[in-house]
Amino acid sequence: MEPATPSTSSKNSPRFDRTSAAILDAAARVFSEEGTSAHLAAVAVAAGISRATLYRYYANREALLDALTADALDAAARRLADAGLERATVEDAIERIVRAFVAVGDRYAVLTSDHTTLEAAHEQLAAPLHDVLARGIRTGVLRDDLSVEILYEFLAGTILKAIQLNQQHRLGLEEASAVAAGFFLNGTRARV
Template sequence: MTRRPEPHDPTAERLLDAAAQVFTERGGTAGMAEVAAAAGVGRATLYRYFPNRAALLRGLVHAASEEVERRIADADIDNVDVREGLSRLCRGFMAAGSRYGFLAAVEDQPEKGPDLHRRLGDPVRALLERGVAEGVLRDDLPVETLFALFTGLLTQAVRLAARDGLGPERAAAAVIALFLDGAALRG
């Protein structure tokens, strides 16, 4: 019988931490045996928690989304100006991406589902809407277009940071500079 990890199960967390490290260092094609070795457990233990690669990837997507949600909440974007809010969001996404960026390159990645997209995307959309309403961001593009451009820059920056060693702070600064210079209201 496969063991289902309990929330905040220390062994499951150790396995996910090891998997994130192994996949970041060796790429998304690293094997389950490498993950078990990095966690300091036998393969049987890994398979009790994550019976196959797809289950491990689902666990990693869940861990990544939880981290991004925490970082969004910690950014306190409702209580700062739009530019600072975007900077905080970007730094949070880049920090999480430095740990889980390999997921963007995994071809057999599990479905994230609309609920995850909503939980991660709604705060970004709300901040962009506020930026347009306050005249900080241009109003000649729909918010959905601004959202697609901003999140597209974020996604590519995570990939570049992981591949080129750009680092989360430099990647975040580049995204904000590019996005705001192109999205700032022209006066």
């Protein structure tokens, strides 16, 4: 009896994973530049595949956006988990948070383009950020006249602007991250 060979269309095959990853990378770029209503043909061209291949992997725009959203949330959550926020000083944790989001910029930018998706992203990713901000207030590093929720909104806005500046090639990844973290920290430090 011969061993079974996986079909090239099998969702567990390396070929499927590579093509799927290429489609998601292309979709992130195209959607972040042109918006989520961009033609799927542009995504196929950016991925270097035919539209028929794109539709074999993702039946429609909604399926592609759902997959891209899941991928973006996963990438951001992994980066936050790897950042060691609980062991870092508040200042270092803020810098790591900003860098984590700027590093997944295209994908995170797509998350923020849809209000419902953005709310889901905030629900899934907000806890570690809230913990750092609460620790900052508690330890006297951050202002105590603003709530954690308000600080979170300012941090999220600063991160989005850093992502935009990086995508526009006006600042590199590290520079955009450092400037955004510094900007946030300088405006939210505890008053002496």
